[in-house]
Amino acid sequence: MGFATDAIHVGQEPDPATGAIVAPIYQTSTYVQEEFGKTKGYDYARTAHPNRRALERCLAKLEGGAGAFVFNSGMAAIDTVFRLLRPGDHLIVSRAVYGGVYRLLTQLLGQFGLAFDFVDTGDVPAVKAAIRPETRMIYAETPTNPTMILTDIAAVAKLARAREITLVVDNTFLSPYCQQPLALGAHIVVHSMTKYLNGHSDAVGGAVILSRQEDMDRVYFLQRSAGAGLGPMDCWLVSRGIKTLAVRMEQHNANGMDVARFLASHPKVKHVNYPGLESHPQHELALRQQRGFGAMISFDLGSLEAARKLLNHVRVCSLAESLGGVETLISHPGQMTHASMPAEFREKVGITEGLVRISVGIEDVADLIADLDQALARV
Ligand SMILES: Cc1ncc(COP(=O)(O)O)c(C=O)c1O
Structure with a gap:
């Protein structure tokens, strides 16, 4: 089956x-x-x-x-x-x-x-x-x-x-x-x-x-x-x-790609990590071993202050730990999910102070992009 x-x-x-x-x-x-x-x-x-x-x-x-x-x-x-x-x-x-x-x-x-x-x-x-x-x-x-x-x-x-x-x-x-x-x-x-x-x-x-x-x-x-x-x-x-995993993942994949493209084109975003983008160094590997790129994205805003501004101004995205739900969750790995790593280790592996992680949900993607756009305007 x-x-x-x-x-x-x-x-x-x-x-x-x-x-x-x-x-x-x-x-x-x-x-x-x-x-x-x-x-x-x-x-x-x-x-x-x-x-x-x-x-x-x-x-x-x-x-x-x-x-x-x-x-x-x-x-x-x-x-x-x-x-x-x-x-x-x-x-x-x-x-x-x-x-x-x-x-x-x-x-x-x-x-x-x-x-x-x-x-x-x-x-x-x-x-x-x-x-x-x-x-x-x-x-x-x-x-x-x-x-x-x-x-x-x-x-x-x-x-x-x-x-x-x-x-x-x-x-x-x-x-x-x-x-x-x-x-x-x-x-x-x-x-x-x-x-x-x-x-x-x-x-x-x-x-x-x-x-x-x-x-x-x-x-x-x-x-x-x-x-x-x-x-x-x-x-x-x-x-x-x-029971709804297949349909959810299709929508996560589609929304993930749209949000990644939006972030990659935004002047305030320094760098986007998403294997679905051609700019990702392992894009070919993702095409080979994955069926879809998922909806997890991280992106660098250059400083903790810039990350804080964005996180404090989102309205549709929720500032929270965890990921993979139908609702979009946004977080700061350095001070949230990865706080138990020493700062030097985080820096060494690329978890910078300006890094933000987003788990793109299955809301209407236009609403998510508009929300990120207005929050980025505050950065
Ligand atoms: C990739 C990954 N593996 C494992 C875990 C741990 O799972 P749990 O929080 O259900 O204990 C997490 C939690 O965020 C995770 O992101």
Whole structure:
């Protein structure tokens, strides 16, 4: 079946008890056993529940994985993937990665003996040079948040597979509608489902989609042992959001391109990072490995003061953390999403004081451009 059909139907069969076309929310912690030792497939909601199973089946299908597991945030999902490693193992991570991943590694997992290097994964020879005998995992965010640098997934997968290194891709910015890392050779995909998969800014969640049975067994063990699996109501919300993923992404792609072109033509904007623009150094790669350019854009206004003026004068765009919702969100990565990175590191990876990030929603694009235009006039 096609992507949109799978997004609407996989895991969403009519309820066998009543025929309800939408799955009920199984808001229960435990399940009564038919007789001692005999269940109907569920015993306790930390371990599994029907809304979680339904969402996991759908995600596995959309990403082309063998299985999926959902967690109570994107960070819980990413933390679980890092726990596939052991003390002494070495990990290579994209340099301008989401600030929460930087914090998790530098302030927590490093204390447990995990070694890691932040590398520009957009530069394949640099990734190759960073590989050590004890490297077990490469973690690539593509595009990177917020600098919009791409990793050539197929090329890095080739390097990784030749050395039995696991390649993990954070596919949050594009969703499986626009990019399918497993088909390009990655072993594991992670998502903040808080973003495009849910799409309506009303739930927090994360997902891990896997291609190998041994990883699935281990991630399921971690999910039920550490207890970070997603609850019924949030699974139900994300399942509902996913049904419109295909149409939402088409509109995000169209609006993203129009807003990027507008920003690139504006005299007050120094630089725009958007892989859909011919000026992006990896535009060809985006054409090759993505179906659509998405709606995440960052742009430089040259100074913190200029960024502040813009952010304080938008009216249709909302000044807020997060991304991927139907409504346009605008933020200052340096002082918001990436505040946990030291200022020198931010500067080194291109998260400048004047950098603004916009998650273009699916409102009428003329209204978004008019809003940005009037706010830029105040800069
Ligand atoms: C690319 C990316 N990955 C992971 C996360 C973490 O997800 P969550 O906020 O759902 O924990 C975020 C959050 O902004 C993100 O932007």
